[in-house]
Amino acid sequence: MQLRTKITSIFIVLTSLFLTGIFILIYYNSKKYTESEFYLRLSQRATIAAQAYLEADELNIDIYDDIRIRHLQTLPNEKEIIYPVDGERKVPLVNLDVSLPMSFYEEIFSQEYAELKLGDYYYTGLLYHDNEGDFIVVLSATDLYGFGKLDNLRNTLIIAFFISIIFILILGGYYARQALSPIAKIINDVNSIRAENLSQRLNITNGKDELGQLAKTFNNMLDRLQISFDLQSNFINNASHELRNPLTAILGQTEIALSKARSKEEYHSILKNIDLEASRLDFLVNGLLKLAQTDFDSKGVLIEPIRVDEMILSIKENIDVAIPNNKIEINFEDLPENEDAITLMGSESLLNVSLRNILENACKFSENKKVSVKVFSNIDYISITIKDEGIGIPEDELKNIFEPFFRASNVRGIKGFGFGLPLAYRIIKIHSGEIRFVTQIDKGTLVKISLPNRNTYNT
Structure with missing residues (x-):
């Protein structure tokens, strides 16, 4: 996998996780707010219902119906139930709706208010104190409008998520390519450097960033390589020259000795010269061997x-x-x-x-x-x-x-x-x-x- 693809993929994954977390948080808070708002409406309607139905004056019922029809929009599947209870013993005087859990009624007795959601239905219950006694008021309804808003929000967030990912994919790929283009240029420049153009160097546009430091480091390495090549070339040339001199002298003296018969003194002089040049050659070879030995650092050296x-x-x-x-x-x-x-x-x-x-x-x-x-x-x-x-x-x-x-x-x-x-x-x-x-x-x-x-x- 190319580095550009890897960077883009990692960026998309991280952004996806970030957006997913943000969108889930938005949806969760919206859902909690919608439910809280709907429970508040239910509790208000339950209070109004209790006040209207439990007052002895019949006018209150008419007022309540008028308020509900004119000013309070009827909730979908709205239903009201009022149970008389024994306030002292805190027990209902009639049979309760068994479809609701007893914990719901127990919470009403203990907290005087309770909320419950079963399926698509929301329930609120309150303990209403009246001069005729205590009553449990249970009001239920479905929040079709809230469900519609949440569905719309969820669909909007999903569409926004995929649009964002596509946009980030295009934009991330473009900027990854732009960010890595100097590396691609460095690769091309490095591939063009050969032994014959070892003096070529990478162009450093900005020496303060990481890529500039990389180019500078590579140029320093090329400097060391060029010096090593030059030293090696000079070493070979000098070694060849130094080795050739005594060998040429030895061969010349040998040729002189073999060209014709000579006296004992002449042979002795020639051999002495050969011995001198051979000693010089021996010293030179030993020096080269010792120099070569040190190139192996400390490997094999007795410490x-x-x-x-x-x-x-x-x-x-x-x-x-x-x-x-x-x-x-x-x-x-x-x-x-x-x-x-x-x-x-x-x-x-x-x-x-x-x-x-x-x-x-x-x-x-x-x-x-x-x-x-x-x-x-x-x-x-x-x-x-x-x-x-x-x-x-x-x-x-x-x-x-x-x-x-x-x-x-x-x-x-x-x-x-x-x-x-x-x-x-x-x-x-x-x-x-x-x-x-x-x-x-x-x-x-x-x-x-x-x-x-x-x-x-x-x-």
Whole structure:
């Protein structure tokens, strides 16, 4: 079922229920008012009848007949009955009409007035006190005019109900179509977007209503998709280029070696070049594999408790072997006594790779100047700051530093592939952490890393 049809149907059902309730209430109140009015007429006529018939003066009967004929319209099937009763014992002195229930007469004795409806007949009874004694006056009639009015009202309400439903069906369908037309336009625009025109966006006429918010959200999603496509395209191009260079060098050296017989020294030189390019290729492939591994988020990653201070000391020992002349200084003065506050849950091997890449970059791009590492924590997070005195990163290029193969314009002459920071960024994100860079050209870079500790992980 289409949304337009569903909205129209629900609107018609709700309106039908509302109209049905209103019309029933109107009919019920009209019926009660008609009956109440007719009972009032009956009681008035019963009082007049009692006064006329029970007075000793014969003139009263003539007056009553004159009033009824001239001024009071005779009611359909009108009938009057007067019963003398024993006022003290409250019992009738003659046989009562057995077609009426005794509860009717009992109510007359107790309340001195009673009303009753049997079939199409209305009855009123009253206890009339006279100097000759007490009498029960029962007057009955049918309200043909009231029945006709109620029938006419019922038929009018039924016709009005169906006319209203037809009108609401037409009007509701029209407005539902008008209300949903922007959604239909969004659907058509979305269906027209393909990979080749991913830059196309939905037109937002009113950004404050729900449809405007929907279009804005979809445009934001398209922005992210376009960025992802561009990154993927750049990644493939850069990866192909970086992989082709060492392969071309290896093939070229091999071709040179096979072109003619050469001396032992020449073969040794060629093999050395091949080994260098193969090592470069191996480093590149391993970097790609690690980068791919982080795309699977934390699936399959061994989660274990890690003491951050011990991990940093282990990384420092490894860097001392790889870069003997590094000047990394570690500050643990602000570490808390609580062990859980400096323990996090994660993959030690991945975090080791992440922090080592950042520290090696700090040493490499500062030409082994002083690199300060400081660790501190609060109740929920462990913070690591790494500050170097290197060449810094251009401010307008900071937004690209986490893209694979991207290298800042001022480090093109320094050896590297552009894997370190993207890999470190993804690993930290896997561990629900954050990484930020504060940098100045030729003055250095400050890296701020925040990771949830064991307390946060357990909650």
